[in-house]
Amino acid sequence: MIENLDLSMVNWARAQFALTAMYHWMFVPLTLGMSWILAFYHSIYVKTGNEEWKRLTKFWMKLFGVNFAIGVATGIILEFEFGTNWSNYSWMVGDIFGAPLAVEGIFAFFIEATFFAVMFFGWNRVSKGFHLFSTWMVAVGSNLSAVWILVANAWMQYPVGQVFNPDTARFEMQNFFEVALSPFAVNKFTHTTSASMMIGALFVISISSWYLLRGRHVLMAKRSIVVAATLGLIASIFTIFNGDESGYEIAKVQPMKLAAIEGLYEGQTNAGVVAFGIINPDKKVYDNQPAFIGPTLHIPGVLSLMANRSFNSYVPGMKELVYGSAEHNILGTVQKMELGKKAIANLNAYRQAKKAGDAAAAEVQLAAFNENKAHLGYGYLNKPEEVVPPVALSFNAFHVMVVLGTLFPLIFIGYLFFSFRQSLENKKWLLGLGTITYVLGMIAGQAGWIVAEVGRQPWAIQDLLPVTIARTNLTAGAVQTTFFMFLILFTLLLIAEISIMTKQINIGPEEN
Secondary structure, three states: OOOOOOOHHHHHHHHHHHHHHHHHHHHHHHHHHHHHHHHHHHHHHHHHHOOOHHHHHHHHHHHHHHHHHHHHHHHHHHHHHHHHHHHHHHHHHHHHHHHHHHHHHHHHHHHHHHHHHHHHHHHOOOOOHHHHHHHHHHHHHHHHHHHHHHHHHHHHHHOOEEEOOOOOEEEEEEOHHHOOOOHHHHHHHHHHHHHHHHHHHHHHHHHHHHHHOOOOHHHHHHHHHHHHHHHHHHHHHHHHHHHHHHHHHHHHEEEEEEEEOOOOOOOOOOOEEEEEEOOOOOOOOOOOOEEEEEEOOOOOOOHHHHHHHOOOEEEEHHHHHOEEEEOOOOOOHHHHHHHHHHHHHHHHHHHHHHHHHHHHHHHHHHHHHHHHHHHHHHOOOOOOHHHHOHHHHHHHHHHHHHHHHHHHHHHHHHHHHHHHHHOOHHHHHHHHHHHHHHHHHHHHHHHHHHHHHOOOOOEEEOOEHHHHOOOOOOOHHHHHHHHHHHHHHHHHHHHHHHHHHHHHHOOEEEOO
16 A cells, blocks of 8 residues: 555654653653742742742752753754654644644743743842742743643644645644644643643652651751642642543544553443453454453443443444444444545545546545545555554553552652641651652653553554654664664763752752
């Protein structure tokens, strides 16, 4: 179907984008979460006039600043990769995908960058009120930046508000507000930002716990923990609830992803979620191997409830989604590929007829194309099984995220409980656990993005554009070279950040 396709180039381009995105995501959630926590610390200082809160705010602000700077550097490279490795994607959907990114750069990042300088250098140079306002605006700007980036990502997963132009072979914006306010975009933003608040709180708790274990900066650490744990508990509960809503949206528009993250090869009524199980990495959708190795523990009905808001509803498995099911009125990938190939043939015939000046034939072919254009992307697949994402990776990443996401609110509750009982510094076991919670938070965050991006493969744009078509016509060697260049660069940046932050943590806050 696709001639002269260098799959090794596509895989290296995927790997390079994954590398860049995962490094970038080490810095983004901390920036988003810490910006709000800083705003609360600063507000308490302005409200109370207590210099200890000022000292505390300035300390966390320094750590925030280091992370912010490196996050910006990795983010810029990430955006350039759309043009270098995915030029067909940029050409075909740039009219839509570029709009939210342009808004992010012109509006949100401008706010963030402008007030960032005032927040950092405005101590004793501007009024307390304006300085506090600047800190809040950094938080607002950071999260507005996240809004537009997540809107762009959500559109890739749920392409709405667009129309395909058969004359230019491009997807064009039809309704900006439908793109910006789609349920998928709203859920992605709320889930990501609440999870980021939780990660920011875990960062504060980890460092503060380290101080308490060593008897250093005890008052600052206790105060930092109380605010961070309170915000973290609220954020973690909210993350769980909007995570459920995200699952509901995924079930409607990405049922294959839902089936993959639960290892559901065959559809079930009253389908349950896997509480414990080891996924079989060798299992294929067309064979008879067991889906799991050894015993599994399911919680009946919960997956059906999440997908359809009904315990006794039917949830299709990967097998039905690939091969179809007349009983459950499911159009499989096999059938969609046939319709997609017809759409491609009709599109080519339309363009040839129009080029030849045959308006009547062009009109007939365009009408036939419009009947099948919803399945256009399937026409570029070579076999139906290609729509199944890497199941083991998706399943394991999802369950790591869920297990850790369930643990975090319990940690926040423990910290608040012992803080209010004035006995936190005596709970060495909890403080020891607390020192590694930030690392656990980052693992959960990375796992979440693996679920989001790996789970939708092979699509660059869900159902419309496979990654094999979205690529740039480069050699695998060229992409390999830049992959290792970025790997070295990002690793050096990460080492530099860890070194600077470790040094600053060892120094601690400025003493009175």
